[in-house]
Amino acid sequence: MQQPSRAQRYSRLSLILSLSSSALSLMITVLILYSGVHLTLRNMAYRYTENPYGALLLFSLFLGLVYYVAGAPLSWLKDYWLEHRYGLSNQNMQQWLMERLKVLLLGMVLFLPLLLLFFYFFTNHPHSWWLWTATALFIFSVVLGKLAPQLIFPLFYKFEPLEDPALLERMKVLAKNGNFNLKGVYRFDMSKTTNKANAAFTGMGKGKRIIIGDTLLNTMSIDEIETVFAHEVGHYVHRHITWGLVTGTLISYGSLWLTAWLYGMSWQLFNIPAYGDVSALPLLGLILTLIQMPVTPLQNMLSRFNERQADRYALEHSTKPQAFPEALRKLAESNLSDPEPPAWEEFLFHSHPSVNRRLAYMQAFLKDKGVDVS
Numbered sequence: 001m002q003q004p005s006r007a008q009r010y011s012r013l014s015l016i017l018s019l020s021s022s023a024l025s026l027m028i029t030v031l032i033l034y035s036g037v038h039l040t041l042r043n044m045a046y047r048y049t050e051n052p053y054g055a056l057l058l059f060s061l062f063l064g065l066v067y068y069v070a071g072a073p074l075s076w077l078k079d080y081w082l083e084h085r086y087g088l089s090n091q092n093m094q095q096w097l098m099e100r101l102k103v104l105l106l107g108m109v110l111f112l113p114l115l116l117l118f119f120y121f122f123t124n125h126p127h128s129w130w131l132w133t134a135t136a137l138f139i140f141s142v143v144l145g146k147l148a149p150q151l152i153f154p155l156f157y158k159f160e161p162l163e164d165p166a167l168l169e170r171m172k173v174l175a176k177n178g179n180f181n182l183k184g185v186y187r188f189d190m191s192k193t194t195n196k197a198n199a200a201f202t203g204m205g206k207g208k209r210i211i212i213g214d215t216l217l218n219t220m221s222i223d224e225i226e227t228v229f230a231h232e233v234g235h236y237v238h239r240h241i242t243w244g245l246v247t248g249t250l251i252s253y254g255s256l257w258l259t260a261w262l263y264g265m266s267w268q269l270f271n272i273p274a275y276g277d278v279s280a281l282p283l284l285g286l287i288l289t290l291i292q293m294p295v296t297p298l299q300n301m302l303s304r305f306n307e308r309q310a311d312r313y314a315l316e317h318s319t320k321p322q323a324f325p326e327a328l329r330k331l332a333e334s335n336l337s338d339p340e341p342p343a344w345e346e347f348l349f350h351s352h353p354s355v356n357r358r359l360a361y362m363q364a365f366l367k368d369k370g371v372d373v374s
Contacts, residue, residue, distance in 0.1 A: 010086045011338035015349065017078035021071060028070055029286045032063075033270050042279040052278070056119050057112070059278040086336055088195050099193070102155065114140060123276030130256035138249045145204040145245070153202070153211070157188040162212065170226045170319060177317055178237045181208070185229075190215045197334040201232040204241060215334065223320040224327035231324075234313025240306045247302065251295060259287045296348075303351040311358060315365050322371050325362045328355060 004012070032038050045058035080096050083089035091099065117136050121129040144152075153159065162168060162185045171185060190198065190213030197216035203209050210232045217225060235241065263284060272280050315321040332339060332355040339355040346354055353361075 005339075006086070007332070007336045008338050010082070010336040011341065013082055014078065015345065017074060017082065021074045021078065024071060024074060025067060026286070026289060028067060029282050029289070032066070032282050033286065036271065037066075038063075038279045038282045039271060042277065045278060052123065052276070053116060053119065056115070056278045059281065060115065063281065083194070088336065089193070090191060090195065091193055095193075099156070106152070106155065110144070119276075119278075122280070126275035130260040131253070134249070134253040134256045137252050141245060141248070142204065145241070149203040149209050149211075153188075157190065157192070159186040159188045159211065161185065162187050164222075167222055167225060170222070171229055174226070174230050174233050174317060178233045178313075180233050180236050185209065186211050187214055187217055188212070191218075195334060196336075197331055199228050199232055201235045201241065204245075208236070208241075216331070219330055219334065220327055221323065223318075223323035224330065227314050227318045227321065227324035227327050228331075230314035230318045231310045233317070234310035235306065237313060238306065238309050240310070243306075247299070251299070255288060255291050255295065258291055259284060262287045300349065300351050301347070304353045307352050307358075308361065311361065312365065315362060315369075321369075322366055325359050325366075328358055328362070 041059055041062045042055070044062060045055040048058055049055055079100075080089070080091075080093070089096075114136065118129070118133045121132040121136075125132060162171075168185070175181070186209055188211055190196070195215060197213050197219060199210065199212040199216055201208070201210050210229065212225070212229070216228065220228070263280070266287075267275075267280060267283060270283055272283065311324070314324055318324060331337070337355055340357075341350065341354055352358075
């Protein structure tokens with residue numbers, strides 16, 4: 001039997017650790033509900049304050065500590081040990097911990113207002129809280145999409161305008177063909193944290209920009225970089241971010257409506273006092289998690305379709321489309337992507353088609369167009 005490659009071993013370990021972490025969180029939630037810990041934590045919170053919003057914050061803190069302490073070993077294994085074992089991380093332990101602290105603090109700043117807003121709706125509008133919460137999430141997503149490239153991403157990386165004249169000239173042609181505003185093309189110091197390579201189309205409205213990691217710029221030729229850029233322009237031309245927001249919003253409304261319906265049939269089973277009680281959070285979280293399980297593969301299916309569209313756009317509009325397969329191989333190598341995962345794994349968990357599927361599509365497309373791919 002052929003031994004798995006280094007990329008396959010890394011991908012399998014990463015998937016196992018991710019699934020283990022998710023299973024652990026799910027198991028903890030079930031144990032909390034069936035053991036009555038959610039009521040104990042609620043009583044602890046109200047021991048310190050009679051204000052329901054203060055109790056909400058304390059309950060969330062207690063609950064968060066339970067998940068954090070229980071999940072810390074798996075988190076360390078996946079995000080630190082595994083990345084160092086396969087030579088992908090450039091962070092020492094102190095830098096890794098500081099990065100996690102920064103993410104935690106940013107999450108509190110961004111999501112605590114949403115939590116308080118949700119609790120207001122949950123308390124004062126018990127039959128329509130899901131509608132108001134989904135609407136608030138939609139507004140938050142739009143605002144965050146506009147502000148994140150300028151205000152949030154720079155908290156983690158240093159962004160600089162791309163200044164390669166020859167590359168920029170090619171990008172201007174691609175941008176003009178795609179009616180894309182080229183003012184926002186930036187390189188960022190991805191190498192400070194990882195040896196992986198990436199590029200992405202981010203933001204909305206005037207905040208949209210294409211970001212390219214220095215790890216990618218340093219390892220690819222100008223022809224290869226152009227094809228990666230063309231792929232990102234393809235996402236813009238096909239309005240994938242907009243469609244992603246639309247589908248995400250519809251899923252949000254549907255998931256929260258179903259959560260509210262199922263919660264209405266189950267809250268009394270766990271001795272939750274009433275609507276608007278902080279002890280409802282674990283049950284709501286459990287229901288929403290179970291709903292998302294079958295939804296996520298469908299979202300991944302749509303994402304893979306989008307990636308295929310962006311690949312085709314890059315092949316049709318790049319100066320040398322035959323450079324795209326080599327660019328993809330380099331990306332796969334630097335990111336240790338499993339070139340051919342099992343079909344079930346790709347369907348359930350992958351937002352991109354497998355590397356071999358993408359390469360086969362590119363080779364067939366180029367051959368059909370009479371482009372030399374030798």
